[in-house]
Amino acid sequence: MSLFTRAKSALRTLLGDAPEPATPLQGRVVRQPGVEPGFSLPAPRQLDLRLSSRESIARGTLRLTFEPGSGPDAEALFAWHPGQHATVIFEADEAAGLRRETRIYSIWNRPAEPPGIAIVIRCVPGGRATRVFESLPIGDTLPFVGPQGTFALRTPLAPRLVFAATGTGYAPIRAMLVDLEARGELARRDVIVLWGLRSQADVFAEAELSTWAARYPRLKHTLVLSQPEGAYAGPVGRITTRLAELRLSPEDTQVYLCGNGQMILDCFAILERSGLRRETGHVIFEKFFDAPLGGISGAALRP
Numbered sequence: 001m002s003l004f005t006r007a008k009s010a011l012r013t014l015l016g017d018a019p020e021p022a023t024p025l026q027g028r029v030v031r032q033p034g035v036e037p038g039f040s041l042p043a044p045r046q047l048d049l050r051l052s053s054r055e056s057i058a059r060g061t062l063r064l065t066f067e068p069g070s071g072p073d074a075e076a077l078f079a080w081h082p083g084q085h086a087t088v089i090f091e092a093d094e095a096a097g098l099r100r101e102t103r104i105y106s107i108w109n110r111p112a113e114p115p116g117i118a119i120v121i122r123c124v125p126g127g128r129a130t131r132v133f134e135s136l137p138i139g140d141t142l143p144f145v146g147p148q149g150t151f152a153l154r155t156p157l158a159p160r161l162v163f164a165a166t167g168t169g170y171a172p173i174r175a176m177l178v179d180l181e182a183r184g185e186l187a188r189r190d191v192i193v194l195w196g197l198r199s200q201a202d203v204f205a206e207a208e209l210s211t212w213a214a215r216y217p218r219l220k221h222t223l224v225l226s227q228p229e230g231a232y233a234g235p236v237g238r239i240t241t242r243l244a245e246l247r248l249s250p251e252d253t254q255v256y257l258c259g260n261g262q263m264i265l266d267c268f269a270i271l272e273r274s275g276l277r278r279e280t281g282h283v284i285f286e287k288f289f290d291a292p293l294g295g296i297s298g299a300a301l302r303p
Contacts, residue, residue: 041084048143063108083173084148085146085149088129088143105120106168106171107119108172108174120170158252163256164267165258167259181216192221193209198226200228222239240267257284258286
């Protein structure tokens with residue numbers, strides 16, 4: 001069963017006509033071909049989270065933080081692995097002719113990085129989610145279901161970790177990097193971060209990446225712009241070109257990918273030439289949008 005199918009099944013269970021009450025987190029084992037025998041993932045549950053902050057971090061890009069309520073009956077926030085995502089529910093509005101819809105967003109932060117959970121969204125003019133996120137008053141709530149997905153760091157960690165992302169696909173990778181730093185792993189292994197964006201106005205969180213690179217000599221990061229504006233001396237093009245330039249081996253490397261479906265496919269083809277395949281657990285990925293990948297399953301993240 002694909003991840004997208006499992007997510008829909010979980011949502012049907014949680015959001016049916018008679019939804020089950022929230023239950024304590026229970027570990028479950030998720031298996032993927034070629035990955036270690038299994039790793040424990042907390043079961044998803046639904047709860048209302050209140051918007052606590054909204055920040056514009058780049059052109060058409062918002063970072064929103066949501067927290068549990070503070071009353072005596074407020075539920076505790078669900079636990080998650082860095083890299084996982086959550087579903088936001090937009091209830092039906094008959095007066096406006098809107099049906100119930102959901103959107104899936106990667107979680108920007110690690111659980112020990114308070115407060116609450118943060119998501120990064122790319123604003124889509126006229127999009128329903130964009131309208132809600134831009135206008136939702138601070139303190140108002142939205143229903144979330146989480147955590148979801150199997151995009152998480154695998155153990156044991158390889159000596160070399162490669163992360164490649166496009167656009168807001170950097171969000172779950174950023175959560176992984178924060179977690180790696182907290183565990184002291186950025187100082188103990190080679191880490192390569194490739195991040196593709198359209199132009200300078202779309203860049204966010206680069207200062208944090210530069211700080212890590214200065215602090216940890218074994219961490220290298222490359223920001224690649226596909227359509228830079230004006231004078232720009234940095235790398236131009238696609239991150240797949242940079243990925244193809246790396247000398248990688250399945251003996252010591254794990255690769256984590258997050259981006260649109262075509263980017264994922266292009267990366268697969270490049271990595272397979274080095275013997276790195278998703279079937280053997282060397283490549284872990286999350287794809288944007290519900291685009292077909294020739295039978296390859298991955299979570300669908302929508303704006």
